[in-house]
Amino acid sequence: MHPKFALPALAATIALTLAACGGGVPVTPPDQRPDTATDTGPNTRPNIRPENTPNNTPGSAPLLPVPRPTPPYMLHPPADASGQTSPGALPSAPLAAQARKDAATRTREPARAPMAESRAMAPSAMRVMPAPSYLPAPAPQDRERYGAIEENGVRQVAQAPVSTFSIDVDTGSYSNVRRMLNAGRLPPADAVRVEELVNYFPYDYAPPTDGRPFAVHAALAPAPWQSENVLLRIGIKGEDVARASLPPANLVFLVDVSGSMHSPDKLPLLKSSLKLLVGALRPQDRITLVTYAGTTRVALPPTPGSEKTAISAAIDQLMAGGSTAGASGIALAYQAAQQSYIPGGINRVLLATDGDFNVGITDFRQLKSLVEEKRKSGVSLSTLGFGTGNYNDQLMEQLADAGDGAYSYIDNLMEGNKVLVSEMSATLATIARDVKIQVEFNPATVREYRLIGYENRLLAREDFNNDKVDAGDIGAGHTVTALYELTLTNRPGLIDDLRYQPAASVKAAQDRAGELAHIKLRYKQPTASTSQLMDVVVNAQAIRPLAQGDADFRFAAAVSGFGQVLRGGKFTGQWRYDDVHALAQAARGADRFGYRGEFLKLVALAQSLSTSAATTGATGSEEAPPRAAR
Template sequence: MIKNIKILVALLLLCVSSMLNAQSIKITGIITDPTNDPIIGCSVLEKGTNNATISDMNGNYTITVKANATIIFSYIGYVSKEIKVKTSENINVTLEEDSQILTETVVIGYNSLNSRDMISAASTSSGKRQREKRSKPSISISESDLRSSLEYNKKNKNEEYGSYVENSFKSPLEEALSTLSIDVDAASYTNFRRYVNQGEMPPKDAIRIEEFINYFKYKYDEPTTKDPVKVTTEVGQCPWDEQHRLVRIGVKAKEVEKENLPPSNLVFLIDVSGSMAGPTRIELVKKSMNLLINNLRNTDRVAIVVYASEVGEKLASTSGSEKQKIKDVVDGLVASGSTNGAGGIQKAYEIAEKNFIKGGNNRIILCTDGDFNVGVSSNEGLQELIEKKRKSGVFLSILGYGMGNYKDAKMQTLAEKGNGNASYIDNIQEANRVLVQEFSGTLFTVAKDVKLQIEFNPSQVQAYRLIGYESRILNKEDFNDDTKDAGEMGVGQTVTALYEVIPVGVKTNRLPKVDKLKYQKTNKSNENIILTDSPELLTVKLRYKEPDRDNSVNMELPVLDNKKNDVSSDMHFASAVAMFAQLIKDSDYKGDATYDKVIAQAKSGLENDTEGYKAEFIRLVEVTKSLK
């Protein structure tokens, strides 16, 4: 009898324990450094899950976790801290500085340098080792000086962004076709996040609306035919102008299981010049590459090329089974010298071609801040170099790092012309997203030279405007020209394009007014223009090539508008992101958009947010609203 009671009590305790473990609890607090300053953008992660958040501009955080969960607080340059929680409570956290990073000194040769030159030329290494090796006078910068230099670099930015004229409304009677190269890049969004987490607003030219939209995952229909991509469309009310319609065009690339992917011939091309010194540059590059190395298979191969003043092959092509050997080379990299980026690119292509795997994934992964200052360094010169090399069948992906000296325009040129994609890595969590969670999409191309061409029906559409993609516009003739380069899509990737449409009959002043022509007469009754009675709003055409083919395949999909607004949660969210990007860019077409409208619209689209990126977006909007 007593034995049975003990068993019953044990079972009851087990049930209570299980109930407690299943209970969700809310944890809040402030994250600070040892000087009691708030840490902005600190990662707060429930251990063993994808449940995460970041601290806001005041160091505040809120996260809901399971009882008895362990929370990990981590930020570049600080020692991570783990805390086990049992009940809802307020937990303030102080992160200690990482002595391994902060005891490093910056050593440069004795020269007459101003503070800006110091920052770009400095190289990090063990102070003790450098003192033993140097044979001439040098300047040693202490930890506090290093912090001051980094702060100087932050406040006196030397960053470069391309400038684009915003797309305007067009009449389908004059221009019925809109043609563009697809773009799956998301560097602009993570770069924006970096700025906001520092308590600043980015330059307007740093905002590329399509890259904001395409940072997020949307549920599109999977390809079910032999085509590696499929088009999905949706039409609803435009949230920043209710009289207008918003058209969403989504393209989804096929999924392929990792074990069925072809072997990879990878070349890590790593910028180790002086401008890459520091925890958010070369040190973050090392951590990023180690994440990727962990995902290598035995059939994959990796070579490592570095460039600064000189170019060198640090590791010959090595099997993915020798992970520690590859990591040892990566971990031993030190930043110093000037930047011969073009020489590095040429060397990387040479090695990639030498180890080319027919039918495999041949790719260079360039890690840099884009500050090339030796050899070919202009955007035009680099574009010509890359265009020649891409014919080899080797793809080029760009991982951008750093702040204060980030050359975004150069990154975009390299990625667009190198048949690859560009990502900006602002922290280790983003590196994990790009190189681990989206490993296949980042590195394995299933369709290249993907182009969209939309034909608008003038009997239904008075005017239309492509939102974003200013640098990806093609001539209408380019759509059928297989020699024209366009965007690439990797395994499982999605790409979204939004069009704002003014229906026929809606009063508008959005169409530009042009003086009457002197030498031509216009026919006011449009007798020479015969419109069909088709109810279709538009037709989407898509062209793509197989990665190893030179001839394209064409697909077409007509689109109707039911004049309603019964749209998906993904449509709500994508339109919220577009509205927000237009707000911070101060677009001429932002209509009656407000930050509160963005937040409300985004909250109505929070489905399918297992990784928390959509929730993070809302928090960033709230912080941006405060900054503005």
């Protein structure tokens, strides 16, 4: 036989033999094979970011997880909620072991009819066993949640001359952004709240000298990203109170000990941070530990600050495990705070968690309403955020707002020391409540303005004089900074005048042509229900060249610009990270605690990550919006 016909003939002979024996290997025709390229099984996940979903309006919690590939900078696979590493696409050890066990079991099973038939096959026939199926481990999930931020736009003074907002002393956004940059990725835009970046840093504003709880300062200089515009800085400095002079503190730490808190950057870091606080407690202070997971309990009853050994031992006993019943924990913590309430003292609940509530009341609005109701008891609530992957930033920030407290994110032990030890007075002791700012701009001198940040602190104009409207509180020694970008009337604005409407009259403002703005503040004393008013007039003659501005002004401007660039740079034109670095470097000053030096490193890191993202076409931030033209 010719060699070219030998193999087909042999194949035909084998096929006929197998058919006669009733065995063989079935072959599925190509047109009947399943299309594996369009798999929509349970392991297929849409690549949707919660901050980009159309249903995410301000105040609502994102509903979808954010699947992300393992970044190239990770030397080891990421850890899951239990603290174990996820090996990505490779089969896990238990799966592989089970597959081997299943295969061995199949070879030991009693003979069944099909195998009996196979024994009748010709000796040369082979039984083809299916290969064990290895299921890939699920891709690591990023379920972090951030409230949507609609960046403040430019307003015409002729149409809206008054801007009103509540002060904000939160700093959580800065340390959370730092955590992401140090992990090798740019933050999503909604994780960047510019005012929290600016207010993370202390500034050397003059303290009050007139008996008021805080002093207000205004300064003007050209905006670094648009020199034809003017930057108005409003600086507030709270009265300093020595730690020894603080009222006695009744502190209830509500600690999340659920399974999601197992990883080293969560409960272990929290315990180390609490140990630092123990050393700073005074004998007149009392501390209570309430824990919650699937159930809630009092892990440490109210204990004087002098019993440091007992407090430390209770902290050491905290262990993670179970689900997360956050609402019941909040209720028990407030109950404990009421039972040990100190009249005239500091009465505060401090919630330490990753915010991943999954048992009991889990709805964002219900939790916020619960805290708003509980604050009427005279006990405030602050939040301490921990962890990654499932972190709920929106919940933590809004609960602190509802509880008349401050929101901090602790990403390392240095931050734990900053929040709980070195800035304890500002964190715990309130010197002024419900502080609101209202700025009226003079249409004779200011054409347009833009408030930088504070998007979720905006108030209606009529809210300023309404003492029933809640606002932020100022702690002892706190500094608060707010920045406006102004376009003066001698410069073209971003908004065109209307064609069919007459220009607004500025005749009444001509009598005060030298004024740019009138700043008013309302606040309440810690135990008062009626607000007091103070005001500052800002004159155009106060404008100074940026280089002649004080170091605090220039550094705050640099931090503000950094936050705006991270968010996409909608209003900063061609200003970039290297411009931020140059301005901040020149304004670093004494930098007693090294915070500004660390900021410079983060700016350089963001620039490197941005360059890498532009090269590879991938970025952790949302797509930058179009830049404003001038």
